[in-house]
Amino acid sequence: MTNASRASSITRRKLLKASAAGAALAVFPAPLIAQTKPFAGVTLHGASFQHRFFTLLAKYIPEFEDKTGMKVDLQLSALPVYNQQANLELSSGGSAYDFVNVTFTLATRWIAAGLLANLDEFTGDANLTPAEWNPKDFVDGAQVPYRDAKGATYGYSWEGGAMLMGLSRMDLMEKKGLKIPKTFAELQQVCAEINGTDGVSGLVSWFLHNWNLPPYIQGFGGNIFKNPPGDVMPALNTPEAIQGVEFYAKLLKSAPTGVLTYTEDQARQAMLTGRANIFIHSSAWVTPILLSDESKVKETSRVVRSPAGPVHDYPASNSQGLGIPKNAKNQKAAWEFIKWALSPEISMKLVREHGHSSICRRSIITSDDYRKLNTVNGQDLGALYLEVLEQPGKGENYMAYRTSKEFPIVGDVLNKAFEQVATGQLPAKDAMNAAQDQAIAALRRAGTKL
């Protein structure tokens, strides 16, 4: 091509481009074109703790940025680091973050202190939220921590944890004629009978007793507080609470030595290698016995509902939410992000493309794709997950103790008391009587009126 012809072709191209731009301007006025990327120039600052959900989501964020014109700056830290930094930022009235993870243990505190924006204002505006986004599609039990006393919503859950029971050595149980335990009494019997067989411990657990223990206390009809969140008087020395503590301490007698200090992954590892038969914990920790490549017990494992107590069947559950700080500078942009991140489309993508199962949209959990992906060895794990996650939304919100702002203080006291019982230093009654006094004193020191 000669220089002259190249010059002539460029000129023609430019002319064509200019004509097209002119035509577009004539049809769509300039402001309307700008509106196609309504958040152009906005940098959205968000923070959360590190989680697989965000690692997966990060892959799609460029698509979101391209669609909206905004840049997303997502800061991910370890859970304790994030909680510390976010707590400080929000409680000191900061505006560094446009959206944040609302850690469920902090949710009540943040909502009561007015640190979060009321998301009903966004979902209630048809211009901001299309009908198909459907806030009611989120599992009600997972949404409970993100509502205030009047029912206003301050967060939407992106992750759910449902307490299930994993059994790694059904072969051993069958040999002994033992069935999957459905009650506390059966659980006690199975743990005791399996313990020591073929070098397998009856049960494994981990060091955060204030997570493992309350379902047993509640199973016997007790609770951590009298009537949370309204009445947060500790209820640690009720006969039911003492019974729960005694039961759980007895259960741990069939656990490996040193279980009181086990971390979650140590406990999971004991299950994956078939060194322990039962682990009762959130689905994400239990289901790897069936799903993980590391599992040496895939063929002999089962995942089922955790056993029911004589009074209540209250398996623990939790969820993590996304919310917008009250002082966020870009609230509408933040809502756009939350809407996108928790949309049915993205949720489905995460399930289909990455097998990410701990989402909280009912329509996705009940979909055929989800069921297909999460049915292993004939077990519908999704149905189990949904059943447990829904539970606190039906009738009594029995998980309210866990999101009460007083729980961290009382939970610490409970941990120490349980260790005294489990190590045989004190009888359960004495330990829990002392714990009750300590919890009341600690709450009063912290300014709680009881």
Next chain:
Amino acid sequence: MSESSLRKATPGRLVAITVTLLILLSPFLWLLQMSFKTNDEILQFPPPLIFTPTLQNYISLWHSAFSASFVNSLLSASLSTTLALLFGVPAAYALSRWAGRGKHALSFAILVTRMAPPIAFTIPFFLFYRWIGLLDTITGLVLVYTSFNLPLVIWMMQPFFDTIPVSLEEAALVDGARTRTVFTKIVLPMVTPGIAATAILCFLYAWNDFFFALILTRTNARTAPVAVVNFMNYEGWEWGKIAAGGSLVMAPVLIFSLAVRRYLVSGLTAGAVKG
């Protein structure tokens, strides 16, 4: 006690030294061996003592945000140490040579800032930094560490200057030296062990700090100790990386201390048997 009895290595003493060393070094050795294991091996019970070492944890660290945090730690610790010495050493000299009333009160006032726990300053620092835009910056960290190390430098260095006879400086002045020359050419070389010991302590304080870094940094200025904690994920702790990160965090301090150990011992014990 005679010098020969001090040096005599009896079997009893050797055993005592070995046991003491084992007790002192076991946490470090345990951490180090963990850093060469896979997560599975780390979580095995009982822990395997014979294993095939892997460098995977260190390689993963190198490719993660930890490397940037490590550089942030190096920068903030070395810059703050330099600044603290730059201002603190002349201040200590001035305080040492100053004979005016209020000297002791001033010395005590300088030390008071070190007596208060860091938590007392953290929140005001956080709010102030947010206001002036120093949150999550190396500059912000350097300023905090310098302000905490400055009193330490003054208090550590003042006794060193006190031990240098003023007559030496006067003789130099009589010979025509200027005050600055006296300070840099005569006084400073005599307190080198003290400066080395003080520098190590300042570096250690800044290097090991977790609390200020946790509150005042986010991602850009995150330091190594906070970065190590970031391997404690919600879905499980990355033990291998935690161990490798911990080993790496210890390395510069060990190297620095070994390099100046001669000065460190003489600096920290100077004046111990005087008077």
